[in-house]
Amino acid sequence: MSERPLVESYHDRTAPQRRIAPTVTFWDETLRDGEQTPGVYFSPEEKLRIAEKLSDIGVGVIDAGIPVVSPKEAASVRLLAGAGLRAKILASARTVPGDVEAVVDSGASHLAVFIAASEVHLRYKLQMSQEEVLASAVRSVRRGKEAGLHVAFVTEDTVRAPFDFVERLYKAAREAGADRLVISDTVGIMTPLTFRWFLEEFQRRVQPTDWSVHCHNDFGLATANTLAALEAGVNCPHVCVNGLGERAGNAALEEVALCLEALYGVNTGIRTESLHKLSRLVEELSGIPVAANKALVGYNAFSHEAGIHTHGILRHTLTYEPLQPERVGAQRQLILGKHTGKAALVEKLKERGVQLEEPELAELLRQIKQRTEAGGKEPSRHLLAEYRELFSHPGLSDTEFWKLVSALPVAGAP
Ligand code: MN
Numbered sequence: 001m002s003e004r005p006l007v008e009s010y011h012d013r014t015a016p017q018r019r020i021a022p023t024v025t026f027w028d029e030t031l032r033d034g035e036q037t038p039g040v041y042f043s044p045e046e047k048l049r050i051a052e053k054l055s056d057i058g059v060g061v062i063d064a065g066i067p068v069v070s071p072k073e074a075a076s077v078r079l080l081a082g083a084g085l086r087a088k089i090l091a092s093a094r095t096v097p098g099d100v101e102a103v104v105d106s107g108a109s110h111l112a113v114f115i116a117a118s119e120v121h122l123r124y125k126l127q128m129s130q131e132e133v134l135a136s137a138v139r140s141v142r143r144g145k146e147a148g149l150h151v152a153f154v155t156e157d158t159v160r161a162p163f164d165f166v167e168r169l170y171k172a173a174r175e176a177g178a179d180r181l182v183i184s185d186t187v188g189i190m191t192p193l194t195f196r197w198f199l200e201e202f203q204r205r206v207q208p209t210d211w212s213v214h215c216h217n218d219f220g221l222a223t224a225n226t227l228a229a230l231e232a233g234v235n236c237p238h239v240c241v242n243g244l245g246e247r248a249g250n251a252a253l254e255e256v257a258l259c260l261e262a263l264y265g266v267n268t269g270i271r272t273e274s275l276h277k278l279s280r281l282v283e284e285l286s287g288i289p290v291a292a293n294k295a296l297v298g299y300n301a302f303s304h305e306a307g308i309h310t311h312g313i314l315r316h317t318l319t320y321e322p323l324q325p326e327r328v329g330a331q332r333q334l335i336l337g338k339h340t341g342k343a344a345l346v347e348k349l350k351e352r353g354v355q356l357e358e359p360e361l362a363e364l365l366r367q368i369k370q371r372t373e374a375g376g377k378e379p380s381r382h383l384l385a386e387y388r389e390l391f392s393h394p395g396l397s398d399t400e401f402w403k404l405v406s407a408l409p410v411a412g413a414p
């Protein structure tokens with residue numbers, strides 16, 4: 001027999017180019033950015049249920065929300081802060097005094113203060129000069145430190161801001177006492193290579209020791225960019241369960257964790273075998289269905305239908321599975337359908353100790369294929385119609401909105 005390994009792994013070849021931090025701390029954004037997914041709302045109790053699971057699974061920091069948003073949001077943060085979880089409870093604030101005070105009052109041990117850095121945000125959204133942004137950042141970081149909090153300084157849209165300003169801003173925030181520096185690709189326009197360049201430049205200029213990235217998925221690159229950041233030495237990636245978040249979402253917790261664990265052999269401290277369960281819990285409480293083809297936690301992530309694939313899997317799972325489904329707490333499924341082959345049938349029949357020979361086997365296969373091709377799309381058509389209706393108009397319906405408006409004392413007049 002050959003001494004050759006079953007599969008070659010080339011990840012070792014690139015190891016010298018990776019600067020993965022000795023300890024990677026996951027900062028989960030499911031309850032803040034994830035809740036900003038259109039139409040998503042978590043009650044305080046739901047936030048607690050998710051936070052408990054996140055903490056158990058090994059996430060280090062949990063962004064519980066922005067207390068100034070509403071009394072209920074503040075109550076959520078207080079509930080989580082008082083729950084005695086192993087994970088640190090963080091709350092977010094604009095660099096606005098009222099926002100920061102709301103975090104101080106919430107009992108959270110960690111504060112993230114954020115302000116935009118790019119020119120388009122400064123000129124059109126904030127209508128502030130760079131000097132004003134800098135001053136408000138410094139003031140907020142100082143206030144957080146005075147209150148005894150761990151302070152992360154975050155800029156929105158960091159990667160579309162002038163680098164000289166980025167450098168000045170982060171250095172000022174650090175001098176004011178910021179413990180962690182967070183770089184955001186707020187609209188998801190980075191690519192792994194460009195992001196790596198940006199972060200190396202940032203490191204050269206600012207020399208951060210504890211730093212984070214916040215990557216969005218507008219071009220489907222959130223996980224790839226987060227991985228590039230980890231390769232550049234960033235030690236605290238922002239993630240969301242199921243990749244939830246504004247628009248196309250954030251880097252997915254399960255994807256980032258498994259890239260590190262399964263591909264690079266990094267011990268993340270994340271209990272990956274609980275990720276599937278966590279994914280389903282967040283799916284249920286957020287109301288955002290996990291895509292069937294979602295990496296690692298999607299319904300099809302470990303399903304095999306094609307005869308060639310199923311046959312391979314039954315001989316050795318490495319043929320068509322890069323990792324065992326048990327690794328994320330999922331289960332392998334062999335699907336009976338148009339592309340099914342005999343190997344899958346034989347395996348399926350074993351479940352009840354049935355053994356079929358030709359020509360019965362061929363006949364059974366013919367019937368299965370015929371059944372599948374004959375249609376059966378009705379159930380998914382119904383589901384899709386409802387799904388489209390729901391997700392074309394998430395949040396408050398137009399009818400409800402105008403009803404509220406007409407009930408107002410003044411606007412109510414026709
Ligand atoms: Mn975001």
